[in-house]
Amino acid sequence: MSAPTAEPVVTTDIEQVVTELATAAKAASRALGGLTAAVKNEVLLAAAEAVEAQSDAILAANAADIARAEDGGTEASLIDRLRLTPQRVTGIADGLRQVAGLPDPIGVVVSGKTLPNGLELRQVRVPLGVVGMVYEARPNVTVDAFGIAFKSGNAVLLRGSSSAANSNAELVRVLREVLRDKGINANAVSLLPSEDRSSVTALIRARGLVDVVIPRGGAGLINAVVANATVPTIETGTGNCHVYVHALADLDIATRIILNSKTRRPSVCNTAETVLIDKAIAADAMPKITAALQAQGVVIHGDEPGMEPATEVDWAEEYLSLDIAMKVVDDLDAAVAHIDTYGTGHTEAIVTTDLAAAREFTSRVDAAAVMVNASTAFTDGEQFGFGAEIGISTQKLHARGPMGLPELTSTKWIVWGDGHIRPA
Amino acid sequence: MSAPTAEPVVTTDIEQVVTELATAAKAASRALGGLTAAVKNEVLLAAAEAVEAQSDAILAANAADIARAEDGGTEASLIDRLRLTPQRVTGIADGLRQVAGLPDPIGVVVSGKTLPNGLELRQVRVPLGVVGMVYEARPNVTVDAFGIAFKSGNAVLLRGSSSAANSNAELVRVLREVLRDKGINANAVSLLPSEDRSSVTALIRARGLVDVVIPRGGAGLINAVVANATVPTIETGTGNCHVYVHALADLDIATRIILNSKTRRPSVCNTAETVLIDKAIAADAMPKITAALQAQGVVIHGDEPGMEPATEVDWAEEYLSLDIAMKVVDDLDAAVAHIDTYGTGHTEAIVTTDLAAAREFTSRVDAAAVMVNASTAFTDGEQFGFGAEIGISTQKLHARGPMGLPELTSTKWIVWGDGHIRPA
Numbered sequence: 139m140s141a142p143t144a145e146p147v148v149t150t151d152i153e154q155v156v157t158e159l160a161t162a163a164k165a166a167s168r169a170l171g172g173l174t175a176a177v178k179n180e181v182l183l184a185a186a187e188a189v190e191a192q193s194d195a196i197l198a199a200n201a202a203d204i205a206r207a208e209d210g211g212t213e214a215s216l217i218d219r220l221r222l223t224p225q226r227v228t229g230i231a232d233g234l235r236q237v238a239g240l241p242d243p244i245g246v247v248v249s250g251k252t253l254p255n256g257l258e259l260r261q262v263r264v265p266l267g268v269v270g271m272v273y274e275a276r277p278n279v280t281v282d283a284f285g286i287a288f289k290s291g292n293a294v295l296l297r298g299s300s301s302a303a304n305s306n307a308e309l310v311r312v313l314r315e316v317l318r319d320k321g322i323n324a325n326a327v328s329l330l331p332s333e334d335r336s337s338v339t340a341l342i343r344a345r346g347l348v349d350v351v352i353p354r355g356g357a358g359l360i361n362a363v364v365a366n367a368t369v370p371t372i373e374t375g376t377g378n379c380h381v382y383v384h385a386l387a388d389l390d391i392a393t394r395i396i397l398n399s400k401t402r403r404p405s406v407c408n409t410a411e412t413v414l415i416d417k418a419i420a421a422d423a424m425p426k427i428t429a430a431l432q433a434q435g436v437v438i439h440g441d442e443p444g445m446e447p448a449t450e451v452d453w454a455e456e457y458l459s460l461d462i463a464m465k466v467v468d469d470l471d472a473a474v475a476h477i478d479t480y481g482t483g484h485t486e487a488i489v490t491t492d493l494a495a496a497r498e499f500t501s502r503v504d505a506a507a508v509m510v511n512a513s514t515a516f517t518d519g520e521q522f523g524f525g526a527e528i529g530i531s532t533q534k535l536h537a538r539g540p541m542g543l544p545e546l547t548s549t550k551w552i553v554w555g556d557g558h559i560r561p562a
Numbered sequence: 563m564s565a566p567t568a569e570p571v572v573t574t575d576i577e578q579v580v581t582e583l584a585t586a587a588k589a590a591s592r593a594l595g596g597l598t599a600a601v602k603n604e605v606l607l608a609a610a611e612a613v614e615a616q617s618d619a620i621l622a623a624n625a626a627d628i629a630r631a632e633d634g635g636t637e638a639s640l641i642d643r644l645r646l647t648p649q650r651v652t653g654i655a656d657g658l659r660q661v662a663g664l665p666d667p668i669g670v671v672v673s674g675k676t677l678p679n680g681l682e683l684r685q686v687r688v689p690l691g692v693v694g695m696v697y698e699a700r701p702n703v704t705v706d707a708f709g710i711a712f713k714s715g716n717a718v719l720l721r722g723s724s725s726a727a728n729s730n731a732e733l734v735r736v737l738r739e740v741l742r743d744k745g746i747n748a749n750a751v752s753l754l755p756s757e758d759r760s761s762v763t764a765l766i767r768a769r770g771l772v773d774v775v776i777p778r779g780g781a782g783l784i785n786a787v788v789a790n791a792t793v794p795t796i797e798t799g800t801g802n803c804h805v806y807v808h809a810l811a812d813l814d815i816a817t818r819i820i821l822n823s824k825t826r827r828p829s830v831c832n833t834a835e836t837v838l839i840d841k842a843i844a845a846d847a848m849p850k851i852t853a854a855l856q857a858q859g860v861v862i863h864g865d866e867p868g869m870e871p872a873t874e875v876d877w878a879e880e881y882l883s884l885d886i887a888m889k890v891v892d893d894l895d896a897a898v899a900h901i902d903t904y905g906t907g908h909t910e911a912i913v914t915t916d917l918a919a920a921r922e923f924t925s926r927v928d929a930a931a932v933m934v935n936a937s938t939a940f941t942d943g944e945q946f947g948f949g950a951e952i953g954i955s956t957q958k959l960h961a962r963g964p965m966g967l968p969e970l971t972s973t974k975w976i977v978w979g980d981g982h983i984r985p986a
Contacts, residue, residue, distance in 0.1 A: 559939070
């Protein structure tokens with residue numbers, strides 16, 4: 139780059155680069171499944187030390203990303219997500235230490251039996267193999283994803299945001315150095331090019347090399363990945379979550395839960411986006427809930443006087459901001475029908491004192507999590523006690539809801555006999 | 563059709579037909595999750611009765627399929643798979659009775675806990691929703707798939723072979739009649755058009771309506787489905803299975819297992835397709851195993867004298883016939899490497915008396931089932947004690963190996979609180 143006579147830029151074949159990295163990851167993954175928990179934990183703790191020890195280099199790389207983002211006029215909230223500080227680097231290292239402390243999912247016998255003919259069957263947890271992660275700005279995800287994938291015996295291919303390219307490259311360099319020092323194939327973690335979407339396309343079509351791709355980001359990214367992938371994918375994080383205030387709700391509880399569900403962190407996927415109020419209680423509930431939301435700066439969209447007029451988009455999409463849609467529904471049937479139409483299968487909540495209503499709502503609503511008299515904000519791997527989370531699945535296959543270490547595994551049947559053959 | 567003045571044939575928009583059937587199935591599925599086991603079992607037993615009671619109509623429809631196949635010059639083995647007899651109809655009804663006797667997977671609490679803040683969490687099994695099945699000739703699959711899907715609370719869209727169109731239509735008519743009689747939405751089971759592949763394409767792209775598609779058939783069908791689907795799929799049934807005869811194998815046991823793995827039913831996915839013989843034992847093992855296979859009419863493909871010369875295809879593809887490939891390998895490492903290259907992740911077997919070799923092979927080989935001193939033919943839902951099987955998954959996501967009722971379910975987190983909110 140600093141050569142006085144510039145060479146012509148070689149056009150990189152991104153697809154070939156991704157295929158090579160995926161092939162190398164596959165090869166590395168074969169040895170990872172056999173590592174003991176002791177070895178994996180030692181590596182994770184060493185990685186935590188290395189991240190802290192090389193904090194200066196990591197912060198310098200991050201400063202370059204920040205400078206470029208500022209030059210490009212990136213908005214302040216995105217720059218804040220991108221920014222690393224000494225404290226945040228310590229937080230990244232602590233995340234690795236936390237994963238080291240979690241139980242190893244690999245080798246767990248999920249089920250087993252001895253057949254009448256004496257064959258001994260065990261269904262044992264094994265790694266998936268190679269996990270692809272596609273994610274947006276925050277560089278901490280780079281290390282978090284490595285930690286969770288490595289502890290569950292998987293190699294990981296990371297495709298982060300181009301805005302964090304320098305930070306991610308430096309973090310992955312540190313991680314690979316630690317792996318090499320410990321005698322482990324460094325291709326257990328690789329960073330994919332992020333100049334354009336072509337590396338994503340190559341990743342999601344690397345069938346036979348990559349075992350699963352987990353996209354984390356907005357609905358656009360997730361839909362593009364799912365629609366074009368030949369590799370199995372796990373949809374995450376689109377949460378058009380509802381709170382239904384039932385006819386027999388305690389209004390103090392309803393108000394508290396709606397406020398917490400909306401305002402605790404409006405930009406995350408478990409935030410509430412629509413309030414459904416039962417007609418039977420609307421005259422009391424509407425003014426009380428509206429006033430409480432407005433006092434916190436929440437803009438209410440709906441068909442009632444004094445609200446921002448709502449269109450189809452208000453019911454269908456996430457705001458991820460201090461906005462909420464509000465609708466009066468005839469009864470529990472109508473609430474369930476609305477959720478069936480517009481919900482994304484993330485988290486749905488009912489507020490009620492009536493046991494039958496609670497049972498019916500939890501039975502009929504089709505979502506990863508259904509809350510009774512509790513905030514939608516509880517749908518979270520840490521809150522559920524998983525210790526680490528790779529994302530929240532909104533699909534029904536393989537994993538549903540917050541995904542921890544066991545969700546990054548598959549199983550294998552191991553069968554022991556002494557010459558058993560099957561009768562005709 | 564018998565009108566004297568022929569109307570112009572209306573071009574059916576297959577995609578629209580499939581979308582309508584899928585929409586109806588989705589609507590029907592919403593009620594199925596709430597059915598008790600008692601109700602579902604009553605329906606399954608009534609369906610068994612109805613299939614037997616309407617045996618004549620079913621056999622007449624089947625006779626039409628058989629006549630058409632014979633006119634078209636279909637080969638005898640396919641016609642045999644297509645043919646129903648009074649005995650086979652009884653077998654179909656007995657299959658439904660067997661599923662009625664299995665435990666209901668729905669509502670099972672998979673895990674649960676009470677958090678320190680008092681929130682009560684339960685992870686409960688729920689249906690997937692709408693299951694699409696794409697399969698080949700045998701009409702019994704039509705009823706089997708309905709039984710398993712219905713018992714696990716799912717609606718099912720069946721896309722059978724065009725050669726069985728009359729048989730399938732009659733069977734589905736009987737099933738829908740039983741559902742209607744029992745007050746259940748008959749769209750819990752529908753048959754898709756089978757004139758051409760367009761209904762398959764529409765099914766695998768009915769994202770949002772269909773929750774999973776399970777292709778059962780040859781590698782061509784499965785690859786086409788997986789490559790073009792936007793709906794999640796479960797790969798089944800491609801089994802390029804190996805038996806590795808280790809240096810410390812008991813040769814009587816090795817011979818018995820190889821014979822059973824190859825000749826018990828050569829056309830099914832768990833049949834062995836390649837024998838790998840350790841160099842250290844080859845001088846004794848090769849003649850013995852070769853003679854035993856040839857005595858059963860098995861043609862051996864390989865690089866040794868007296869064998870049919872093997873090409874890359876012999877290592878890579880399933881014969882599904884009385885053919886087997888045979889190769890001498892240097893050691894366990896080479897056997898594992900060969901399986902890594904050519905295996906399809908179905909079933910792999912080692913024959914050995916050495917404990918360390920058995921442990922290493924089962925740990926390193928990446929497949930749904932790994933056998934030690936046992937025939938590959940044991941990879942089967944009935945053998946594993948599942949009572950019913952919808953296919954054998956060769957993928958790692960969601961389900962791996964034989965799939966029974968629990969593999970057609972997802973889970974839902976149900977969370978009970980009394981006004982819980984999450985701290986900032």
